[in-house]
Amino acid sequence: MNMQIVMLLGQDGVTNGAVYALLALSIMLVFSVTRILLIPQGEFVAFAALTMAAMQSGRAVQLGWLVFALAVVATLMDAAKVWRSKGREPWPHGTLGLLAVAALALVLTKVLPLDRIGMFAQALLTIALVVPLGPLLYRVFFQAIAAAHSLVLLIVSIAVHVALVGTGLLMFGPEGGKTEPFSDAFFEIGPAMIASQTLWVIAATLALMGGLWVFFGKTLYGRALQATAVNRLGAELVGISPDLAGRASFTLAAAIGVLSGILIAPITTIYYDSGFIISLKGFVGAIIGGLTSFPVAALGALFIGQAEAFSTFWASSYKEVIVFTLLLPVLVWRSLAHTRVEDEE
Amino acid sequence: MTALAPTTPPLLSVRDLSVSYGPIEAVSGISLDVPEGHIATVIGPNGAGKTTLLSALMGILPSRGAITVDGVETSSPTIARMIAAGIALVPEQRALFATMTVEDNLVLGGFRRHRDPHYDADETLRDVYGRFPRLWERHRQLAGTLSGGERQMLALGRALMGKPRLLMLDEPSLGLAPLVVRDVFQIIAELKRTGVSILLVEQNARAALKVADHAYVLELGRVAMEGPAAELADDPRIVAAYLGKTSRHQEMLTA
Numbered sequence A: 001m002n003m004q005i006v007m008l009l010g011q012d013g014v015t016n017g018a019v020y021a022l023l024a025l026s027i028m029l030v031f032s033v034t035r036i037l038l039i040p041q042g043e044f045v046a047f048a049a050l051t052m053a054a055m056q057s058g059r060a061v062q063l064g065w066l067v068f069a070l071a072v073v074a075t076l077m078d079a080a081k082v083w084r085s086k087g088r089e090p091w092p093h094g095t096l097g098l099l100a101v102a103a104l105a106l107v108l109t110k111v112l113p114l115d116r117i118g119m120f121a122q123a124l125l126t127i128a129l130v131v132p133l134g135p136l137l138y139r140v141f142f143q144a145i146a147a148a149h150s151l152v153l154l155i156v157s158i159a160v161h162v163a164l165v166g167t168g169l170l171m172f173g174p175e176g177g178k179t180e181p182f183s184d185a186f187f188e189i190g191p192a193m194i195a196s197q198t199l200w201v202i203a204a205t206l207a208l209m210g211g212l213w214v215f216f217g218k219t220l221y222g223r224a225l226q227a228t229a230v231n232r233l234g235a236e237l238v239g240i241s242p243d244l245a246g247r248a249s250f251t252l253a254a255a256i257g258v259l260s261g262i263l264i265a266p267i268t269t270i271y272y273d274s275g276f277i278i279s280l281k282g283f284v285g286a287i288i289g290g291l292t293s294f295p296v297a298a299l300g301a302l303f304i305g306q307a308e309a310f311s312t313f314w315a316s317s318y319k320e321v322i323v324f325t326l327l328l329p330v331l332v333w334r335s336l337a338h339t340r341v342e343d344e345e
Numbered sequence B: 001m002t003a004l005a006p007t008t009p010p011l012l013s014v015r016d017l018s019v020s021y022g023p024i025e026a027v028s029g030i031s032l033d034v035p036e037g038h039i040a041t042v043i044g045p046n047g048a049g050k051t052t053l054l055s056a057l058m059g060i061l062p063s064r065g066a067i068t069v070d071g072v073e074t075s076s077p078t079i080a081r082m083i084a085a086g087i088a089l090v091p092e093q094r095a096l097f098a099t100m101t102v103e104d105n106l107v108l109g110g111f112r113r114h115r116d117p118h119y120d121a122d123e124t125l126r127d128v129y130g131r132f133p134r135l136w137e138r139h140r141q142l143a144g145t146l147s148g149g150e151r152q153m154l155a156l157g158r159a160l161m162g163k164p165r166l167l168m169l170d171e172p173s174l175g176l177a178p179l180v181v182r183d184v185f186q187i188i189a190e191l192k193r194t195g196v197s198i199l200l201v202e203q204n205a206r207a208a209l210k211v212a213d214h215a216y217v218l219e220l221g222r223v224a225m226e227g228p229a230a231e232l233a234d235d236p237r238i239v240a241a242y243l244g245k246t247s248r249h250q251e252m253l254t255a
């Protein structure tokens, strides 16, 4: 194993690790605001990657139908709620906007020559298709049971994941998809070649994290989401709607998922069910961070990315086994550290 | 704010309100009024249902009976509806954002008004800091690291940031040093002068009856006595039960 291979594997590890870190962030965000472990996080990634791939290969994009159908259901649910309250409950804003976006995106995927509109437009259309999926899933499956026991939330989360994977097979078929890289350029640094896609992934990840840092640290809405995570009753008493906070966190989760999907689609072949294993690695990063500490989770995610890249080289068929086995000592350490903290309190 | 015309309906009016925890009824058929610009107080022994009453009024717990705000009647309102009507609650457990700074807590207190074009967040923040200089000294500190008394101030300050018309306070003097208790009641009296109506739940019956216009005595979920606060303060039963020499502990009273 020479220096060149180490650099190459390291590069793979950093790219994957960056994406896992993003997903870890998203899973932690949703969990702390809503207590929901977002098992379908990976579906945002896979659906985005496969939608991009379908556009580029000139196949029909069917995701618009799913999003539109969910938007119609969500609108009907809102209407039923307003009707049941005999008009005393105001019409919740948001869902109608989602319906409009879903309808527009659906029409665009049917009329545009998708393989010839360019990568940037393809990416925008993918974002418009997949991001509404986040708040719609929250509205349709979680909003009504937001106060339920977290075990109930977990079960529903798993059910939604399974249903989405099934729909994914219907929409995208069993074949995998891969997209064009953003650019073909390579940079030579010392003995190694750095693919420009790696730099794209790193730059986009850093930009997204910076954006989220500004959002949570500096804006009223970001603080409001944080407040919901810290104290639900307090947040409700100052007028932060838990429904809105739930939808906002799911919107961010979908947005992070889509960007991750677009970023890794040129590097890895994605199948309709690839989302789970990808988000599982993000989830493991989140667990390393104890579902609360993002910097630790990000480091954990990077570590997983590296472990994965190097085990691919040494024993590629045992890749996942090695990655998840490496976690056992980390989890043992965490659970010991956790008990100690509790004893101190 | 507005002059109190005799025809004005009370800001908050409650009729025959009952709240149950499963089969147990903790509040049974309570009626009370808070006229605009008045302070009403609810006193009573531990477990009488005071906190339950406030939770139901804020829409945190479902209830039966009529709750009327500004002449508009609802039953079992939602929190959002009560907030929209200008009602704020400082709950018994305070519900502060422990891992956020004092200033963030206060700023979020104004969230309910963030779309209101007449609301000036910075000015309101200065007002609150003026009222609680201690909070200004600690504005970068995490809320969870404040002392008990500072936490009470923060909870009150956060509620004031939303410029409520009716403030519901659950034992604002709980666990405070006597001097600070005096400050808290002074602030309550000042708030009334600025036109805020207050529904005050207190264990410190002496101070509560002094500051309030009207008082309700709650026992076992029912209103056992009510009347102008000054009259109740002279009532021998109240004096014996709540204002005796050892008035710190009202629990002994249940007999």
Ligand SMILES: Nc1ncnc2c1ncn2[C@@H]1O[C@H](COP(=O)(O)OP(=O)(O)OP(=O)(O)O)[C@@H](O)[C@H]1O
Pocket (backbone or CB within 6 Å): B021, B024, B026, B044, B045, B046, B047, B048, B049, B050, B051, B052, B053
């Ligand atoms: N979640 C609950 N489930 C069952 N019973 C409850 C619940 N919360 C309160 N209770 C009961 O309802 C009764 C009224 O409680 P509440 O907290 O309203 O009393 P309180 O007047 O505020 O007392 P304190 O002065 O001690 O704060 C008590 O007997 C209490 O045990």
Ligand SMILES: [Mg+2]
Pocket (backbone or CB within 6 Å): B050, B051, B052, B092, B170
């Ligand atoms: Mg109480």
